[in-house]
Amino acid sequence: MKTILLIDDDEICRKPAAEALRRAKWEVIEAVDGDQGVELAFKHRPDVILCDLLMPRSNGFHVCRAVRENPATKDTRIIVISGRDFPSDRQSAAEAGADDFLVKPVELAQLREALDKTTSMRGETKAPAATAPAPNPKPVADQSTVVKFWGVRGSIPTPGQTTVFFGGNTSCVEVRADGEIIILDAGSGIRPLGESLAAEFRGQPIEITLLITHTHWDHIQGFPFFLPAYDARNRVHILGYEGAREGLASTLAGQMESPYFPIALKQMPGNIVIEELKEMTFNVGTVRVEACFSNHPGVCVGYKLITSSGTIVYLPDNESFNENTDKAHGGALPRNLEKNIAEFIADADVLILDSQYSADEYKAHVGWGHGCVDDVVQIALNNRVKRLFLFHHDPAHDDRYVSNMLMHAREVAQKAGGSLRVEAAREGEQFVLTPRAVNAM
Ligand SMILES: [Zn+2]
Numbered sequence: 001m002k003t004i005l006l007i008d009d010d011e012i013c014r015k016p017a018a019e020a021l022r023r024a025k026w027e028v029i030e031a032v033d034g035d036q037g038v039e040l041a042f043k044h045r046p047d048v049i050l051c052d053l054l055m056p057r058s059n060g061f062h063v064c065r066a067v068r069e070n071p072a073t074k075d076t077r078i079i080v081i082s083g084r085d086f087p088s089d090r091q092s093a094a095e096a097g098a099d100d101f102l103v104k105p106v107e108l109a110q111l112r113e114a115l116d117k118t119t120s121m122r123g124e125t126k127a128p129a130a131t132a133p134a135p136n137p138k139p140v141a142d143q144s145t146v147v148k149f150w151g152v153r154g155s156i157p158t159p160g161q162t163t164v165f166f167g168g169n170t171s172c173v174e175v176r177a178d179g180e181i182i183i184l185d186a187g188s189g190i191r192p193l194g195e196s197l198a199a200e201f202r203g204q205p206i207e208i209t210l211l212i213t214h215t216h217w218d219h220i221q222g223f224p225f226f227l228p229a230y231d232a233r234n235r236v237h238i239l240g241y242e243g244a245r246e247g248l249a250s251t252l253a254g255q256m257e258s259p260y261f262p263i264a265l266k267q268m269p270g271n272i273v274i275e276e277l278k279e280m281t282f283n284v285g286t287v288r289v290e291a292c293f294s295n296h297p298g299v300c301v302g303y304k305l306i307t308s309s310g311t312i313v314y315l316p317d318n319e320s321f322n323e324n325t326d327k328a329h330g331g332a333l334p335r336n337l338e339k340n341i342a343e344f345i346a347d348a349d350v351l352i353l354d355s356q357y358s359a360d361e362y363k364a365h366v367g368w369g370h371g372c373v374d375d376v377v378q379i380a381l382n383n384r385v386k387r388l389f390l391f392h393h394d395p396a397h398d399d400r401y402v403s404n405m406l407m408h409a410r411e412v413a414q415k416a417g418g419s420l421r422v423e424a425a426r427e428g429e430q431f432v433l434t435p436r437a438v439n440a441m
């Protein structure tokens with residue numbers, strides 16, 4: 001006689017199933033919660049476990065894992081039953097070790113069929129899902145370089161009436177250059193960008209390169225909502241560097257694990273390739289890209305895109321250097337980092353730079369890894385930048401505050417003389433770089 005363990009805290013479901021199985025000549029053991037279920041599984045080593053998912057004292061996923069981890073029960077067949085039918089629950093149950101998944105109410109015939117199927121399985125492994133064929137990407141033909149801001153805020157999305165003008169979405173900038181679609185960071189601004197791309201291409205394959213500066217949440221949190229990643233015709237190539245604790249791929253996948261999000265990164269139907277960069281220079285099509293480590297906690301880079309219409313430097317998270325920064329670090333700051341950043345931005349046509357704090361605010365935020373607007377203007381002036389965009393606006397700064405910071409930045413630039421043009425990045429704003437326009441700036 002075969003033994004089955006029913007683990008379900010809901011007596012109304014458990015009792016009738018137990019009766020029916022006994023009539024069908026099964027030896028039935030019952031458990032009223034996950035912990036008791038695991039205990040009885042180890043004690044009796046049943047042939048099959050029928051397990052509810054949502055239960056007190058250890059849920060069904062935990063039961064599956066515990067049963068699989070114990071050598072004495074690792075081959076026990078497990079059928080999970082749930083009152084809900086989310087694809088992510090099915091996936092998580094399978095990953096935890098379940099052999100089958102039934103949705104309540106379960107008819108007796110359905111249960112018999114599942115038991116027949118499950119008990120006839122002998123250590124089979126599932127065939128891996130077929131890889132979707134690569135799409136035939138359609139190059140986007142355009143001669144000029146177009147830059148559009150989709151998210152300009154730092155730290156956390158800040159919607160509301162007081163941020164309507166500059167915008168509340170976190171870091172995301174779109175660059176169309178030399179036939180490439182390049183996206184800088186995947187903050188919450190990438191969600192409306194994805195909708196815009198889907199509307200523009202209407203089902204034609206899109207090839208996109210997404211450059212990630214670092215995996216702080218405000219730079220990756222929008223990706224789960226990026227529509228083109230859900231279309232198998234599209235190819236999304238994600239590039240970035242290994243983080244301080246984990247690799248790029250595992251960090252990106254981590255924010256989409258089932259405790260946080262219902263769809264796993266690997267379940268997104270688009271052709272998503274994640275590449276952890278080793279070199280600091282590489283090419284996206286004919287666009288030359290250079291990366292530079294910034295003065296920010298963890299591993300964070302800025303990117304320089306050298307296009308046929310000019311050079312764009314994107315450095316969204318970076319603490320500018322001045323005497324306060326030095327004092328806070330006991331005067332021992334590595335000057336080569338400052339020098340590298342200065343060389344990196346030198347002569348840029350466009351510089352998009354972290355300017356989170358006013359000079360007063362910065363005094364209380366030295367060592368936080370974000371820029372002070374006065375220093376940002378100075379570094380742009382010192383390195384002959386043509387056009388500066390203040391970026392990574394503080395969530396506490398309303399439109400009036402950002403406008404005042406911009407006015408101040410322009411005054412500083414004006415007093416210094418020269419031709420530096422200063423703006424504050426604004427969500428939805430777009431500008432075009434052509435060789436002629438670059439020269440005129
Ligand atoms: Zn940031």
Ligand SMILES: [Zn+2]
Nearest residue numbers: 214216296317
């Ligand atoms: Zn950051």
